[in-house]
Amino acid sequence: MMRAIAFMLFLAMLACGGGPAAAERLVVSLSKQQVAISSNFVGDELVLFGTIEPDDRAAAARSAYDLVITVTGPRQTLRTRRKQRVVGIWVNVDSREFVRVPSYLAILSSRPVAEIAQPDILRQLQIGLGNFLLPQRIGSDIADTVNDDPFRRAFVHLQIQHGLYRESGSAVIFLTPAVFRAAIPLPADVPLGNYAIDVKLFADGKLAARTNSTLEVTKAGFEQYVADAARDHGLVYGLATMLMALLTGWIASVVFKRD
Amino acid sequence: MQIYLPIADMPVNIFLVLGMGLAVGYISGMFGIGGGFLMTPLLIFIGVSPAVSVASVASHIAASSFTGAISYWNRRALDLALALMLLAGGIIGTATGVWLFTLLRALDQLDLVIGLSYVTLLTVVGALMTYESVRAVLRARHGLPATIRRPGSHTWLHGLPLKVRFKRSKIYVSAIPVWTIGFIIGFVGAIMGIGGGFLLVPMLIYFLRVPTVTVIGTSMVLTLITMASATVMHAATNHLVDAVLALILMIGGVVGAQFGARTGQKMRGEWLRLLLGLLVFAVGLRFAYELMVQPDDLYSIRYVRAE
Numbered sequence: 261m262m263r264a265i266a267f268m269l270f271l272a273m274l275a276c277g278g279g280p281a282a283a284e285r286l287v288v289s290l291s292k293q294q295v296a297i298s299s300n301f302v303g304d305e306l307v308l309f310g311t312i313e314p315d316d317r318a319a320a321a322r323s324a325y326d327l328v329i330t331v332t333g334p335r336q337t338l339r340t341r342r343k344q345r346v347v348g349i350w351v352n353v354d355s356r357e358f359v360r361v362p363s364y365l366a367i368l369s370s371r372p373v374a375e376i377a378q379p380d381i382l383r384q385l386q387i388g389l390g391n392f393l394l395p396q397r398i399g400s401d402i403a404d405t406v407n408d409d410p411f412r413r414a415f416v417h418l419q420i421q422h423g424l425y426r427e428s429g430s431a432v433i434f435l436t437p438a439v440f441r442a443a444i445p446l447p448a449d450v451p452l453g454n455y456a457i458d459v460k461l462f463a464d465g466k467l468a469a470r471t472n473s474t475l476e477v478t479k480a481g482f483e484q485y486v487a488d489a490a491r492d493h494g495l496v497y498g499l500a501t502m503l504m505a506l507l508t509g510w511i512a513s514v515v516f517k518r519d
Numbered sequence: 520m521q522i523y524l525p526i527a528d529m530p531v532n533i534f535l536v537l538g539m540g541l542a543v544g545y546i547s548g549m550f551g552i553g554g555g556f557l558m559t560p561l562l563i564f565i566g567v568s569p570a571v572s573v574a575s576v577a578s579h580i581a582a583s584s585f586t587g588a589i590s591y592w593n594r595r596a597l598d599l600a601l602a603l604m605l606l607a608g609g610i611i612g613t614a615t616g617v618w619l620f621t622l623l624r625a626l627d628q629l630d631l632v633i634g635l636s637y638v639t640l641l642t643v644v645g646a647l648m649t650y651e652s653v654r655a656v657l658r659a660r661h662g663l664p665a666t667i668r669r670p671g672s673h674t675w676l677h678g679l680p681l682k683v684r685f686k687r688s689k690i691y692v693s694a695i696p697v698w699t700i701g702f703i704i705g706f707v708g709a710i711m712g713i714g715g716g717f718l719l720v721p722m723l724i725y726f727l728r729v730p731t732v733t734v735i736g737t738s739m740v741l742t743l744i745t746m747a748s749a750t751v752m753h754a755a756t757n758h759l760v761d762a763v764l765a766l767i768l769m770i771g772g773v774v775g776a777q778f779g780a781r782t783g784q785k786m787r788g789e790w791l792r793l794l795l796g797l798l799v800f801a802v803g804l805r806f807a808y809e810l811m812v813q814p815d816d817l818y819s820i821r822y823v824r825a826e
Contacts, residue, residue, distance in 0.1 A: 299763075301523045302530045335826040341627065343817045349810040351631055352819070360826045414818035448521075449529045453825075479525065486525035490758050498754025501762045502747045505578045505769060509585030512773030516586075 284325075285313045286471040288459050293473075295446060296480035303448040306475065312438045312461060326369065326376045326462040327432045328387050329442050331475075333364025333424075334453030340415045356411040357397040363451035365392065365425045368442050372429030377465045385460065385467065389416055389427045423447035452477050526761035527571045533767060535565065540771020544583060547772065548779025549786075550795045551587065551735040553580035553714025553742050556641060556802060558768065567764070569630055573620070573712030574753035575761045575768070580714040581746040582769035583776050584739045590780075591736030598687040598733045601697070602740035605719075608698035609745045612705025617752045620710050624757070627821060636711050637806040644718060645800025652793035659789060688733045696726055705745045709752070714742035717799055731788070 288310035295304055312325055337359050341352040369376060373388040383391045394412060395402045405412050419425035424447065432442040444457075455475035461468045479487055489497045521530040539561050547554035555576050562572035591597045623629040679693030700722050704715040719738045723729040729737065754760040783791060 297523060299523050300521065302521045337823040337826055339627065339821040339823050341819050341821060343814060343819070345813070349635075350812075350814055350817075352627060355627065355821075357823060411818070414816075415820065418816070418818060418820050448523075452528075483523055483525040486762060490526055490754065490760065490762075494755040494758050495751065497758075497762070498751035498760060501578050501754060501760050501765060502581060502750045504762065504766060505582035505747065505750065506585050508766070508769040508773055509582040510589065512582075512586045512777065513589040516774075516777040 283315055284461055284463065284469040285315055286459055286461050286469045287311050287313065288457075288471055288473055290457070290473055290475060293475055295450070295475065295477045297450075297452070297477065297483055298480045299483055301448065301483075303450070304446045306444040306446065308442045308444060308457065308459075308473070310440050310442075310459060312440075312469070314438075324464070325434075325437070325468075326371055327440055327442075328370075328373065328376065328385075328460045328462065329366075329368040329432060329444075330387070330392075330458040330460075331364065331366040331368070331444055332362040332456050332458075333451045333477075334362075334455070335360040336363040336451070337361070338363075338415070340411050340418070342411070342414070356415075358415055359395050359397050359402050361394050363424065363453070364446075364455065365389070365419070366431075366444060367392070367427045368431035368444070369429050370432040370434065370440070373427070375429075376462050377467075381465070381467070387460070389420075389425060422449070424451070446477070450477055452479060522763065522767075524567075524761050524764050526759060527567045527575075527764055529566060531565065531567075531764070536764065536767045537771040539565075540579070540768040541775035542771075544772035544775025545779035545782075546775075546798070547583055547716075548587070548776030548781075549783035550717070550779075550791060551720070551739070551783070552716035552795070553584055553746070554772070555580045555708070555713035555715075555746075556637070556711070556717065556799070559712040560637070560802065560806070562764075567761075569633055570620075570624060570757065571759045571761055571764075573633070573710075574750075574757060574759040575765045576712045577708075577746045577749040577753060578760060578762075578765040579768040579772055581743055581750055583772045584714060584716075584743040584746065586773050586776060587739040587780075588736065588743050591739060594736075595687075596732055597736030597740060598685055598729070599737075599740065601685045601688055601690075601729065601733070602737045602744070604683065604685075604694060604697045605701035605704070605737075605741045606744050608701025608703075609705035609741060610748060612702035612707075613709045613745050613749050613752060614705075615702075616706040616709025617749065617756055619706075620753075621756055623710075633711060634806055634810050636707070638803055638810060640707065640711070640718070641799050641803025642807065643803075644721070645796050645798070645803050648717075648721065648792055648796030649800055650796075652789050652796055655789035656793060659787075688729050688737070690728055690730075692727055700726065701741070704741065705749075708742075708745050709749050714746050716742050717795065 288308055291307040337357060339355050339357050341355040343350045344353040367388060373382055382388055386392045390407045393404050395404050416425060432440055434440045457473040457475060460470050520533045522533045523530045543554040543558045558576045559572045563569050623632050679695045681694040682691060683694050684691045704719050708715045716738050720734055723734050750760055
């Protein structure tokens with residue numbers, strides 16, 4: 261079955277053509293390119309399939325591949341706040357703004373990233389949560405801080421807890437030496453918008469090929485209708501909600517009427 | 520069964536929310552209050568953001584107070600003139616509250632202000648109610664009438680100008696304290712997501728000497744109008760009212776309120792006030808605990824804007 265899928269992917273790749281002019285070519289395909297949030301949405305898991313096709317003999321001789329898949333959600337500006345005790349109560353005293361950071365970030369690889377390439381390569385390609393650029397507004401500057409900055413660490417930790425950031429060294433599984441699959445988990449409160457999926461192939465610790473894909477998360481049907489109404493027609497939406505409240509109250513008093 | 524809330528942007532268990540609506544509705548029916556001071560914290564507890572909770576609970580309270588108001592109206596235990604006079608202050612209070620709510624959200628201190636308001640208001644009101652009702656219970660036990668104050672006694676409030684006569688409640692008071700009380704209730708309601716019934720009823724009794732016959736019905740009409748307008752204002756300015764969440768809460772709330780009202784009618788007034796006082800006080804302590812005990816994580820993330 262997997263081989264059949266791989267073969268189809270391979271055909272799809274041939275049909276599309278293109279790709280980087282490298283020793284290897286990467287072709288990936290997502291189980292779906294659009295995730296629709298309807299009223300029964302409780303999170304989802306996408307599957308990414310891919311094949312590695314060696315283009316020349318030198319590449320064909322190589323067999324030890326590593327893959328790193330980076331999924332980034334729509335950018336957001338978020339504020340990380342720190343509480344401190346002030347006259348007996350815990351108050352947010354200090355905060356740092358993280359500017360244009362991904363609302364969702366998954367770094368999935370076939371091995372722990374530290375084993376895949378040298379630290380400078382990892383940093384340059386932003387592989388691993390520790391190497392991913394998370395710019396903060398510090399005074400008038402916007403810059404990423406060192407890895408163990410307490411705000412950065414707390415930010416990443418909280419995002420991991422919420423299931424929005426993740427790093428997994430075992431999420432990409434090779435089905436054959438040239439065919440792989442990876443599961444991309446989306447939490448229930450997944451941010452809406454366009455996602456970018458960046459797939460990097462490493463051979464002998466060096467970037468050998470790279471390709472990308474996109475994914476869109478949208479509200480669908482009723483959910484979308486309600487959200488649009490609330491945003492675009494606030495007053496009408498408010499009046500409708502109020503009427504709904506009155507109607508519910510009235511129905512209850514009729515149903516439960518006692519004499 | 521999970522349902523995804525379109526504005527809160529999260530799935531919730533529909534039966535859990537329905538159950539919360541029923542439980543809070545039961546309490547609200549029993550004591551003749553809206554129950555927002557219980558519902559808003561419960562929603563925050565299950566993970567709904569404080570802002571969405573406050574805005575959505577407003578419509579839930581509007582529904583349950585409308586049911587209550589209808590039954591009091593049918594029993595003629597409702598002073599519409601007094602309610603409308605309170606409302607004049609209430610609308611301005613609600614508008615001021617929604618404005619401050621928006622401002623505090625921008626300043627990142629909304630959670631703290633909501634927390635602090637809950638602590639002060641609930642512990643103080645809860646303690647006062649408990650104290651008053653314990654005395655009433657003790658007096659009743661000694662065979663004395665439960666109420667200490669005579670309805671005819673006057674305070675300085677009765678010396679203020681702009682006097683108005685409210686026929687149904689049989690009181691003759693200045694409009695100034697009536698407007699002020701309305702303003703306070705509207706303001707507090709908009710910021711804390713509460714109808715303020717548990718605050719309004721004692722205020723009407725102690726400050727304006729409104730007789731017990733009309734006080735709850737009148738309070739419900741005021742709650743209804745302030746919460747209905749808070750719903751519209753929150754929806755128009757902050758876009759945070761989750762209609763799906765509100766609907767589930769309402770359905771649970773109105774059903775629970777019917778059963779609560781039956782239990783409430785079987786209990787003596789002072790015992791009812793004692794229970795409510797203890798409940799209010801306990802919720803206040805719960806908030807105080809949250810503010811004073813070191814949180815598990817000192818850091819938290821706040822959404823600023825999409826890019």
